[in-house]
Amino acid sequence: MLDPVKVRHFWEGRAATLGQVAFESIANLEQDPDNLRLKIDEESRKVFAWLPALEGLRVLDLGAGVGQWTFRFAQRGAREVVAVEYAHGLVEIGRAEARRRAAGGVRFVESAAEAYQTDRAFDLIFISGLFVYLNDDQARALLQRLPAWLRSDGMLLVRDGTGLGERYEINDRHSEHLGQNYSATYRTREQYIDMMAAHGLHCVRDENMFAEGHPLNKYPQTRLRLYAFSRRGQG
Numbered sequence: 691m692l693d694p695v696k697v698r699h700f701w702e703g704r705a706a707t708l709g710q711v712a713f714e715s716i717a718n719l720e721q722d723p724d725n726l727r728l729k730i731d732e733e734s735r736k737v738f739a740w741l742p743a744l745e746g747l748r749v750l751d752l753g754a755g756v757g758q759w760t761f762r763f764a765q766r767g768a769r770e771v772v773a774v775e776y777a778h779g780l781v782e783i784g785r786a787e788a789r790r791r792a793a794g795g796v797r798f799v800e801s802a803a804e805a806y807q808t809d810r811a812f813d814l815i816f817i818s819g820l821f822v823y824l825n826d827d828q829a830r831a832l833l834q835r836l837p838a839w840l841r842s843d844g845m846l847l848v849r850d851g852t853g854l855g856e857r858y859e860i861n862d863r864h865s866e867h868l869g870q871n872y873s874a875t876y877r878t879r880e881q882y883i884d885m886m887a888a889h890g891l892h893c894v895r896d897e898n899m900f901a902e903g904h905p906l907n908k909y910p911q912t913r914l915r916l917y918a919f920s921r922r923g924q925g
């Protein structure tokens with residue numbers, strides 16, 4: 691099981707990469723410039739093709755990092771985007787970026803996603819690259835609260851690493867790409883869908899982010915996958 695202390699230590703350390711890697715790489719960890727461009731372009735095309743028009747909507751971005759997606763939602767007209775992130779240094783970078791862009795509708799909240807509290811409901815909840823860093827206790831704690839934050843006609847969009855065939859876990863293993871130890875857990879597609887269904891969130895659509903053979907499918911054990919959930923289910 692993932693050790694939350696080690697995972698958090700890793701993420702607290704990423705703020706130190708500010709100025710050394712591209713803004714998006716601070717949290718998305720793709721440090722090769724060509725791959726980063728490809729990743730941003732192709733992922734944005736797919737994510738925004740799945741989303742409704744964002745004008746006037748309220749968006750909650752959980753595990754937002756420095757807000758690379760947060761700012762995209764704001765640029766596309768979201769009325770308000772709340773970015774929840776637990777690493778203090780990443781929140782500071784995100785807040786400075788919001789000031790630099792004069793992004794008035796963007797608000798960063800420093801909190802663990804599973805401890806976030808609000809009595810408001812959002813049109814869109816976006817979770818990108820967060821579940822792979824939550825152990826089962828944390829994921830359960832988050833999912834016990836999350837449905838109350840989603841409007842009954844809202845969408846939960848999850849973009850996260852997915853184990854192929856079986857759950858795949860990396861525990862405190864040295865990464866050459868990052869030059870430090872790394873931990874993550876890749877639940878299977880069925881595990882994501884069942885875990886959400888147990889909390890009243892029904893999968894209405896899911897697909898791998900990249901087609902087979904794509905250069906950004908880097909590891910044979912996992913795929914980045916996009917899932918749309920709703921409180922109502924299909925129809």
Ligand SMILES: C[S@@+](CC[C@H](N)C(=O)[O-])C[C@H]1O[C@@H](n2cnc3c(N)ncnc32)[C@H](O)[C@@H]1O
Nearest residue numbers: 701717753754755775776777802803818819823
């Ligand atoms: C892979 S990054 C993804 C960042 C952003 N969502 C994106 O797609 O670019 C994962 C982020 O989740 C944050 N994170 C991990 N566990 C968290 C938790 N329990 N609560 C809040 N944030 C968390 C990390 O600090 C990191 O910024």
